[in-house]
Amino acid sequence: MEPNTTPNELDVTEFALVFEELTRIIIRLPSIEKLSFTTLSVLHTLSRKSPMRLTELTANEQVTQSGITQLVTRLERDGLVERRPDPTDGRVVLVHITAKGADIIHSRRLDRIAQLSTFMEGLTPEEKETVAAALPALRRLGELGNGMRT
């Protein structure tokens, strides 16, 4: 990969690699509850928007409709979500996240924040400032990424 010669020009490859590395670290942070990747993903999706239809969940996650139905059944058994009918359409099931389910996502998030904080302490004040300055752009990058989802 050719490094960009223009000063301060954004090297997307470099960004992707750095991001990959950070993701790798975060994924490997130890956590108490042993929930599968798919389980956490569905819970996380529901923590952003609840309730959701099973079909909607199926579209978001990378498992089949059958897989989602069964996963939701397990989550319901464990009290992390609830199935409720949709008054306007008798076919659909609306999956609501419970307080217990939301707590799991929330506490994991707090763990991550704590870990990230200790890592951040190793940065110089100047480095921290560059990260802080980039936050708005990164947030917008996320919005752009969401908007472009087909």
Add this chain to the structure above:
Amino acid sequence: MEPNTTPNELDVTEFALVFEELTRIIIRLPSIEKLSFTTLSVLHTLSRKSPMRLTELTANEQVTQSGITQLVTRLERDGLVERRPDPTDGRVVLVHITAKGADIIHSRRLDRIAQLSTFMEGLTPEEKETVAAALPALRRLGELGNGMRT
């Protein structure tokens, strides 16, 4: 004290949330090969360092030693890794990633870079510059995170 004069303080919570969102998007980028999370994780680990012992892999991934042994057997069957003996210790098996295995990681990385590039195009030049300016600090954050792994 005007808010403008206050140095831009880094909000770790905000960083974690933005990072979470970006991760979420990247994970959901469509990809052709349907390999499980664990499979990809092991391949990715090996793409960073190969060969590795099974025990070493077990320590990195979140499955049992038995699980890793079986996963490696499957990967070997699919031609993504190779088992070779360690000349210095007759007990150990060294798992080498093959070109085919490395290609999977590489092509997925290229996909991610391409997608990120299109998202980045939506940023203003100023925004891109803040991201570019933060890259060195983010890279160092990754190094710090790696170093602190217990």
Add this chain to the structure above:
DNA sequence: TAACTTATATAAATATGTGATATAATTCTT
């Protein structure tokens, strides 16, 4: 209203993961 479509569920087969245990190679102990 019959035919089609959509949303979810179920069943059977397959894939994946765990825990307990086995085997072989190495290291430690005396």
Add this chain to the structure above:
DNA sequence: AAGAATTATATCACATATTTATATAAGTTA
């Protein structure tokens, strides 16, 4: 240097998860 303990990997039996194909019920359309 032999026997005991340890380490690295493999295997077996079982549990859990996921897919494919199909079923059922509700809504939509011609």
